[in-house]
Amino acid sequence: MSSTTVALTELIAALGGDLLGGSEVRIARIAPLDEADGDCISFLANPRYQAQLGTTRAGCVIVAPAFAEAAAARGAAIVTPDPYLYFARLTQWWAARTRPAASVGVHPSAIVSPEATLGRDVEIGPLAVVEAGAVIGDRARIGAHCVVERDAQVGEGTRLAPRVVLGYGCRIGARGLVHSGVVIGADGFGLAPSKQGYVKIEQLGNVSIGDDVEIGANTCIDRGALADTVIEDGVKLDNLIQIAHNVHIGKNTAMAGCAAVAGSTRIGANCTIGGAANIIGHLTLVDGVHISAATTVTRSIAEPGVYSGPHPFEENSSWQKNAATLRQLHTLRERVRALEKK
């Protein structure tokens, strides 16, 4: 990060908000309330941490109007209706200020087909491969060691981190961010049993990804069997997620790390899927469904709401007794029924 500091007034000019005091304060870092020093800017997003306002050493705190007075009593404050959103925009502004500018152009070691189409101001990194028919939008950035296969499309301003595979015929829209190790467009898992073993069902669909989508490291999104696998605009996927063939994920749905969605399942818009949750195939989840971490979803969900399922953990000897009893649970219910009849 840059070693130079920023005046709060400069920050306000860029991001808005009401500055209370602190016109002389300069900021070197962004930090949580409990780790901040005098040259840090911090934020209070969750009222649960309100008490930290009294103890933090932060040079400036971003707060909601309800906390403006308390914050100003201790030092500089920026008042804004949604401090967490303000913080998010601050990180973006900070990153733009401190990170090296993208280098535009095609690295001489990249292997770009003369039949590929490159937009204006694209960056193609070292040793990247861009095949015939691929279309790279304006200002898109293709990292080192990426492979953009034939007829694949990368939208305007989308960035592929180093070592991403975008399979033939697949496309991602504008302003996306795809992290290292992601594989888009491997074959879906389609097999027909036969007497001689499984016969492969060639996967003839593609993957279609909308705008403003982020995809975490080593996540896999398989191509569809006949139609496409679809990821709508604004979807955010964390690391090591498995999206099987013909899954459809609705707008602005977010999934945490290690989640898995089996084939042909349809997830609505504005859902959240917790880490390590998994959803079996051929289900439908409506908009606004929230699945807790480590839950296995085995039926369609027709009502918005929060659904949970991780088996409770315990100290081991206690778990052993309870788990053993669980195997007799149905019998236990029958015994209770018998007692009730007496």
Added chain:
Amino acid sequence: MSSTTVALTELIAALGGDLLGGSEVRIARIAPLDEADGDCISFLANPRYQAQLGTTRAGCVIVAPAFAEAAAARGAAIVTPDPYLYFARLTQWWAARTRPAASVGVHPSAIVSPEATLGRDVEIGPLAVVEAGAVIGDRARIGAHCVVERDAQVGEGTRLAPRVVLGYGCRIGARGLVHSGVVIGADGFGLAPSKQGYVKIEQLGNVSIGDDVEIGANTCIDRGALADTVIEDGVKLDNLIQIAHNVHIGKNTAMAGCAAVAGSTRIGANCTIGGAANIIGHLTLVDGVHISAATTVTRSIAEPGVYSGPHPFEENSSWQKNAATLRQLHTLRERVRALEKK
């Protein structure tokens, strides 16, 4: 995909089956019954979807003899004993017809050791690395950015998609397909505790993979500690699967995405392991075992059959009550026992 259409007669000539009507019909796409248009061929594999025969607009439907009459009543039909298998073969024929032919030869940017052995008509993609002692079988295809380490072997006609690592001394047989991001032959997780922390157990075995094996994106198969990790002929592994050292997977077993098998476990032939299922180490599962999705297998299984274990999910407030009670399940059983004794 190709924009040209195919006559049903041409399709029958290639794949067999009995054509009822439709000698004039031309096909542009393969589609499910409920998404098909007049230029589509579709199939009825699961009798559950029988009603769709009456509503589909497909130009031709592949059916079993029992549905021949119903299908022919509405338009062209192909009658065959196993429509799903026919569909699988159709996708293969379709893919061969519409995908660009493999380009044979070694890309000038690939780095192939003069001490590697290349078979006839191999393809070595851009920026692939093939080390000394490696043997690449006839018609094998090594994708862009693959690394085939020293003394590794790739069988005839096997294809490594872009960015696969095949570790030193490991081998895969003929007609295999390995998707992007797969790592074959990383070290197994072998550690001996000591007062100074863990001491690494060097993994001296290899990975041995049979013929007709498919391995999904970002799946990992570790090398054995002393002997080899073994994947037998016809095994199909989906994406993001973990196969630990010295696992042995029997012939024609299939595992869905995110499954994990811990060290030295032995899985029989013709098993299916559901998505996100995991099997702890040092177990034996006999042939013909079917593990449901998200099941944790903690004991050996000596009888073929279906085994399940995902904890049921529920609406969150209901789950909270049941999960809390679960922690007292053993006590609850004691209470029932006490009541019974009264």
Added chain:
Amino acid sequence: MSSTTVALTELIAALGGDLLGGSEVRIARIAPLDEADGDCISFLANPRYQAQLGTTRAGCVIVAPAFAEAAAARGAAIVTPDPYLYFARLTQWWAARTRPAASVGVHPSAIVSPEATLGRDVEIGPLAVVEAGAVIGDRARIGAHCVVERDAQVGEGTRLAPRVVLGYGCRIGARGLVHSGVVIGADGFGLAPSKQGYVKIEQLGNVSIGDDVEIGANTCIDRGALADTVIEDGVKLDNLIQIAHNVHIGKNTAMAGCAAVAGSTRIGANCTIGGAANIIGHLTLVDGVHISAATTVTRSIAEPGVYSGPHPFEENSSWQKNAATLRQLHTLRERVRALEKK
């Protein structure tokens, strides 16, 4: 592996231990007791396998003093206080003896910034990319297709297997081993909701990894949001593990394959986390906690010990009945309570 054999006397000279008999024995392989032939060395680490001492055909067995007599009665033996640790060191000695020496130098196809700093005797493999500001320690080995981004640091003697991404500003200490496909320093999953969809929180921290750390294939360790994600000395991570932003893992903790740790969780020293276990965010686990495989940890753990949680698996029809009853468990408890009150 080398085809030449080793005299037991040579092995003792290198690794210590007391040799009983066998001064003429030569060893060709290391093997488990039940798979060993006369030219193999084997070991008895777990007294549970004691009976195999009577049946093994191994040319030499490594044993603890308690088994010296029994082992010597059947052939050559090496006596040492900790046979498993001796075995670990033997594998290291064996690997050093039989594996090709690292080739020192920068492969001509590697792309190394003139502004990177390379230590003495480093190896930079084919097509690796090392960006400006990166520092590669003495004797470090950067495998083929690795990307070491700007200002990243690799400690002395650390080895990156082919195809590792070490993100900008991230560092790993000395004597580490990072397997293929690992992504260190992808963005943590930070999002602020807004009316226009999620707004990205740029991840401004790095990843800081200590000495003697091993990281398995395709594992992901995200960079911190503000401060760093921290992996302390001696930590061992298996394959396909997810470490989210700002996680802190204490010294000498080991995690098996497919484990996942959500954001800001702090795990103590000398813990073990079983395969496919997952730990939700913002928790604290003290030193010496052992989590069984496939356990979901949903609360902080303040006491060392063993904690477990996988839902028991069963034959499917039995599981169906028990799982259905589980959804009424709270009600069942109420019914028992009612019976008790009578």
